[in-house]
Amino acid sequence: MIKYIVRRILQMIPVFIGVTIILFILRTPGVVGGDPVRMITGERAISETLYNQIVERYGLDEPFYVQYATYLNDLVHGDLGQSYQKSRPVTEILWDKFPNTLRLAIAAIIIEMFFGILAGIISAVKRYSFWDVLVTLSTSVLVSLPVFWLGMLLQLLFGLKFKEWGLPFLPISGMSSQRHPDIVHLILPSITLASVSTAYAARIMRSQLLEVMNQDYMRTAAAKGLSRGGVIWRHGMKNAMIPVVTYFGLDLGAMMGGTVLTETVFNWPGVGFEIFHAIGQRDWPVVMGATIIIVFIVMILNLLVDISYAFLDPRIRYGRQVT
Amino acid sequence: MMSYFTHRDEKRRQVALEAVSSTVVDGSGPEGPAGPEDALAGPARSLRADAIRRLKKNKLAVAGLIWIIIIILIAITADLWVPRWLGDPVAIDSTTAAERMLLSPSTEHPFGTDKLGRDVASRVIYGARVSLMVGVLAVAIAVILGLIMGALAAYYGGLWDAIIMRTADVFFAFPYILFAIVLIALLGPGFQNVFIAIGVLGWPSIARVFRSSILSVKENEYVDAARAMGASTRRILIRHIMPNAVAPIIVYATMSVGGAILTEAALSFLGMGVQPPDPSWGNMLNDAQSFMLTAPWMMIYPGVAILTTVLAFVLLGDGLRDALDVKLKE
Amino acid sequence: MAPLLEVDDLHMHFFTRDGVVKACDGVSFTLEAGRTLGVVGESGSGKSVTAMTIMRLIPEPPGKVVSGDIRFKGESILAMGEKEQRKLRGDRIAMIFQDPMTSLNPVYRVGQQIAEPLRLHKGMTRKESWAAAVELLDRVGIPQAEERARNYPHEFSGGMRQRAMIAMALACGPDILIADEPTTALDVTIQAQILELMQEIQQRTESAIIMITHDLGVVADMADHIMVMYAGKPVEYGPSDEVFYNPLHPYTWGLLESLPRHDVDDKGALCPINGQPPSLINLPPGCAFNPRCAYARPECLEAIPPLVEIENGHSSACLFAGDIDFICQFENRVKRGDAGTGAGE
Numbered sequence: 002m003i004k005y006i007v008r009r010i011l012q013m014i015p016v017f018i019g020v021t022i023i024l025f026i027l028r029t030p031g032v033v034g035g036d037p038v039r040m041i042t043g044e045r046a047i048s049e050t051l052y053n054q055i056v057e058r059y060g061l062d063e064p065f066y067v068q069y070a071t072y073l074n075d076l077v078h079g080d081l082g083q084s085y086q087k088s089r090p091v092t093e094i095l096w097d098k099f100p101n102t103l104r105l106a107i108a109a110i111i112i113e114m115f116f117g118i119l120a121g122i123i124s125a126v127k128r129y130s131f132w133d134v135l136v137t138l139s140t141s142v143l144v145s146l147p148v149f150w151l152g153m154l155l156q157l158l159f160g161l162k163f164k165e166w167g168l169p170f171l172p173i174s175g176m177s178s179q180r181h182p183d184i185v186h187l188i189l190p191s192i193t194l195a196s197v198s199t200a201y202a203a204r205i206m207r208s209q210l211l212e213v214m215n216q217d218y219m220r221t222a223a224a225k226g227l228s229r230g231g232v233i234w235r236h237g238m239k240n241a242m243i244p245v246v247t248y249f250g251l252d253l254g255a256m257m258g259g260t261v262l263t264e265t266v267f268n269w270p271g272v273g274f275e276i277f278h279a280i281g282q283r284d285w286p287v288v289m290g291a292t293i294i295i296v297f298i299v300m301i302l303n304l305l306v307d308i309s310y311a312f313l314d315p316r317i318r319y320g321r322q323v324t
Numbered sequence: 325m326m327s328y329f330t331h332r333d334e335k336r337r338q339v340a341l342e343a344v345s346s347t348v349v350d351g352s353g354p355e356g357p358a359g360p361e362d363a364l365a366g367p368a369r370s371l372r373a374d375a376i377r378r379l380k381k382n383k384l385a386v387a388g389l390i391w392i393i394i395i396i397l398i399a400i401t402a403d404l405w406v407p408r409w410l411g412d413p414v415a416i417d418s419t420t421a422a423e424r425m426l427l428s429p430s431t432e433h434p435f436g437t438d439k440l441g442r443d444v445a446s447r448v449i450y451g452a453r454v455s456l457m458v459g460v461l462a463v464a465i466a467v468i469l470g471l472i473m474g475a476l477a478a479y480y481g482g483l484w485d486a487i488i489m490r491t492a493d494v495f496f497a498f499p500y501i502l503f504a505i506v507l508i509a510l511l512g513p514g515f516q517n518v519f520i521a522i523g524v525l526g527w528p529s530i531a532r533v534f535r536s537s538i539l540s541v542k543e544n545e546y547v548d549a550a551r552a553m554g555a556s557t558r559r560i561l562i563r564h565i566m567p568n569a570v571a572p573i574i575v576y577a578t579m580s581v582g583g584a585i586l587t588e589a590a591l592s593f594l595g596m597g598v599q600p601p602d603p604s605w606g607n608m609l610n611d612a613q614s615f616m617l618t619a620p621w622m623m624i625y626p627g628v629a630i631l632t633t634v635l636a637f638v639l640l641g642d643g644l645r646d647a648l649d650v651k652l653k654e
Numbered sequence: 655m656a657p658l659l660e661v662d663d664l665h666m667h668f669f670t671r672d673g674v675v676k677a678c679d680g681v682s683f684t685l686e687a688g689r690t691l692g693v694v695g696e697s698g699s700g701k702s703v704t705a706m707t708i709m710r711l712i713p714e715p716p717g718k719v720v721s722g723d724i725r726f727k728g729e730s731i732l733a734m735g736e737k738e739q740r741k742l743r744g745d746r747i748a749m750i751f752q753d754p755m756t757s758l759n760p761v762y763r764v765g766q767q768i769a770e771p772l773r774l775h776k777g778m779t780r781k782e783s784w785a786a787a788v789e790l791l792d793r794v795g796i797p798q799a800e801e802r803a804r805n806y807p808h809e810f811s812g813g814m815r816q817r818a819m820i821a822m823a824l825a826c827g828p829d830i831l832i833a834d835e836p837t838t839a840l841d842v843t844i845q846a847q848i849l850e851l852m853q854e855i856q857q858r859t860e861s862a863i864i865m866i867t868h869d870l871g872v873v874a875d876m877a878d879h880i881m882v883m884y885a886g887k888p889v890e891y892g893p894s895d896e897v898f899y900n901p902l903h904p905y906t907w908g909l910l911e912s913l914p915r916h917d918v919d920d921k922g923a924l925c926p927i928n929g930q931p932p933s934l935i936n937l938p939p940g941c942a943f944n945p946r947c948a949y950a951r952p953e954c955l956e957a958i959p960p961l962v963e964i965e966n967g968h969s970s971a972c973l974f975a976g977d978i979d980f981i982c983q984f985e986n987r988v989k990r991g992d993a994g995t996g997a998g999e
């Protein structure tokens with residue numbers, strides 16, 4: 002088991018290095034085209050002195066491998082550079098915003114877990130019923146739905162229209178306000194973020210449970226005298242949940258990336274929002290720094306998910322020891 | 325071959341992929357697979373005929389296909405009739421603009437007009453052009469790259485396999501939308517960069533699917549049987565391996581078109597894709613944000629367009645998956 | 655005194671899209687404590703379905719008991735409500751299945767799974783049931799039972815898994831043990847061990863056993879009575895000696911003949927019964943066996959022959975039972991009432 006964990010961590014390293022290489026390549030012009038200085042200053046005219054200053058300051062005239070080495074070195078020391086626009090270290094900016102994104106992501110995962118599992122179970126247990134058809138159809142629809150449009154629709158209905166009709170309405174922008182307690186601000190954005198994932202989660206839960214229900218050990222459990230519900234709950238779920246749990250872990254990572262759209266629609270001051278605006282302001286250190294952090298988090302989450310998978314499935318935890 | 329993502333990850337991803345693309349209504353499965361004689365005799369031929377028959381039975385898939393064809397036809401012929409009947413999607417008639425702004429849907433403007441007086445229906449139709457083209461081009465790039473890489477990895481194995489698959493792992497480590505955004509941020513906005521970026525992001529998945537189906541088919545018994553019969557490698561490749569390896573690609577590609585359309589919409593929404601005044605469903609939604617209450621039609625129609633088009637591809641992909649009896653498993 | 659188990663003209667059909675499958679069509683037998691009934695037949699003969707019907711494990715759509723009754727200690731199981739049936743299952747009537755690899759839940763420890771029926775039916779606590787489970791494992795011959803109980807199923811070998819299944823079935827001391835092909839998935843040497851174990855347990859506990867198998871050799875020693883099934887119907891029933899030495903149905907004869915024999919020098923080929931069992935949806939007219947029967951005559955097509963008692967508790971569903979001179983393929987001699995046609999092991 003320990004061996005397994007160590008092996009996974011070792012496998013992670015080359016991939017992480019690969020990621021840094023890709024990001025480095027992307028942000029270093031010459032590959033992508035354009036003047037490196039222009040990437041920083043934009044299109045406005047600058048004096049030659051300023052040009053040289055910039056080159057000097059950011060080490061832009063040094064050979065690539067030196068720049069990369071500096072970059073990696075900084076990374077390892079936790080230095081993501083300075084924001085071009087805000088003259089604050091990138092790490093500080095992200096540290097500020099990260100908890101907001103985290104809050105949103107966790108709220109979304111909770112919604113997803115609850116509704117996804119519930120819908121999946123009902124769908125599998127009552128196969129071919131009206132409910133099953135409804136779930137499978139709606140999951141297809143949710144998967145095809147643009148997340149940001151869903152956000153806008155929710156804003157329109159529960160925010161603006163409700164207000165217009167004199168009904169109690171939900172906030173559609175920002176994390177807090179005078180009128181609503183903070184937690185109410187979470188509602189619409191987290192539902193939006195969770196929507197597509199809930200569809201996937203329900204599908205996976207359903208297909209896993211269906212597969213499990215066909216297994217012989219379910220028949221054995223019934224032969225022991227367990228009720229139908231008992232068989233499904235005690236014998237079925239434990240097996241079916243393993244891939245579902247791992248899906249949630251992976252999904253949390255995927256959400257980290259997906260928050261960009263939701264945060265933009267709802268003006269939620271998180272990391273995604275920050276990335277978006279940094280792009281608009283050509284603040285590359287922020288963009289790169291935030292991306293690296295997110296990728297790193299995703300990779301750690303994947304690692305944790307793998308470990309938990311080994312933990313949950315006794316066949317992996319204890320290996321094969323048939324005597 | 326050691327990959328960052330172990331066999332189990334693969335299985336998990338396959339499980340997730342499987343679950344997502346499982347039939348909308350799990351009805352009767354396709355008829356039993358063709359017997360070994362058929363496989364040796366003419367796998368390509370019997371597969372296709374069988375598959376088409378099964379596909380026809382799936383009503384949702386057929387509906388999706390029909391809708392796609394309709395949209396394609398409308399988009400292709402747009403220049404002929406849209407500007408005349410509905411109004412120009414881009415040009416603004418400044419003299420009448422003020423009175424034509426933000427009109428609600430009517431016979432003259434079935435989807436209403438937007439903030440600059442442009443006919444929304446017309447823009448939605450031209451936006452369809454953008455979406456379809458991005459979808460097809462992006463997936464084409466991804467498929468070509470993916471097939472090449474996947475074939476190289478599967479055929480040569482060893483170091484090539486390791487390098488290619490590890491590179492794919494690096495791509496997988498990025499959350500998709502984020503990667504797309506960062507890529508576009510650096511390449512610059514615009515229609516061309518969008519489909520290039522989406523295509524480039526797409527090759528690892530296709531390479532992986534292709535590689536694994538080649539590998540699994542290679543080991544399959546009927547290839548041994550064919551070889552025992554004295555068939556040459558090339559013949560085996562063409563008549564036995566290819567048809568089976570290609571099936572999952574077809575399914576995956578179809579569903580990827582839907583994904584590409586969604587990604588393009590997201591990028592355009594963020595202002596990084598198709599630039600105004602050219603219409604794209606995404607940037608139309610962006611415009612609509614300020615007018616949600618006053619002109620909800622600006623927001624509804626483009627969104628519905630995205631939803632129905634992507635859904636059509638998803639359903640078609642589902643149907644193809646069942647018709648070709650693809651398990652998308654290793 | 656009512657017999658332990660009485661199955662009375664049981665008809666259980668499946669109603670599917672493609673037609674009605676008469677999986678169990680007119681099965682009757684009685685079972686007494688301490689006795690063993692061997693149910694023999696090919697796949698699809700309905701033997702497993704009959705057992706599952708007794709356990710009430712067949713889902714009611716698409717299956718349905720069309721007529722007949724099953725009585726346990728005089729009381730009709732079919733008339734019982736779901737809850738009462740569940741009380742019997744695992745407690746008074748227990749079942750073990752064919753494939754021990756897949757019949758045990760991979761995510762629970764073996765000990766837990768054995769303890770489960772005890773907690774369910776006897777209300778034991780976790781501690782009590784665990785201790786009982788360890789003891790059961792020991793009794794079925796698993797060494798180091800204490801440690802082994804903590805293992806997961808994948809850490810057991812095939813034979814051990816089946817022993818664990820037996821332990822699980824015996825946990826509550828059932829009156830009847832139904833074993834559905836318990837040795838089919840196991841090696842030959844292990845097979846013998848498992849059968850021995852079952853016999854030993856039966857002697858100790860006086861429980862009745864229904865042994866379902868396609869292999870006559872398995873029931874040769876164990877069974878007191880044998881019921882041969884074909885296409886959902888019993889075609890022969892009687893005391894096992896009678897059935898073995900004096901078969902009254904061509905199908906039984908075919909099964910006996912097809913057993914590999916080591917007492918014959920002849921290096922001739924094995925004699926299988928030609929053909930396939932019929933599809934239960936499209937049964938041939940008349941006797942279901944007639945397309946494969948070497949002794950078929952025109953009368954066999956007219957109507958389905960009923961199971962009729964021929965002599966001392968020995969019934970057959972062949973119209974010509976007792977009149978046929980079965981021809982032994984090996985030695986081309988007429989074999990009838992000839993001691994020495996004993997089945998191989």
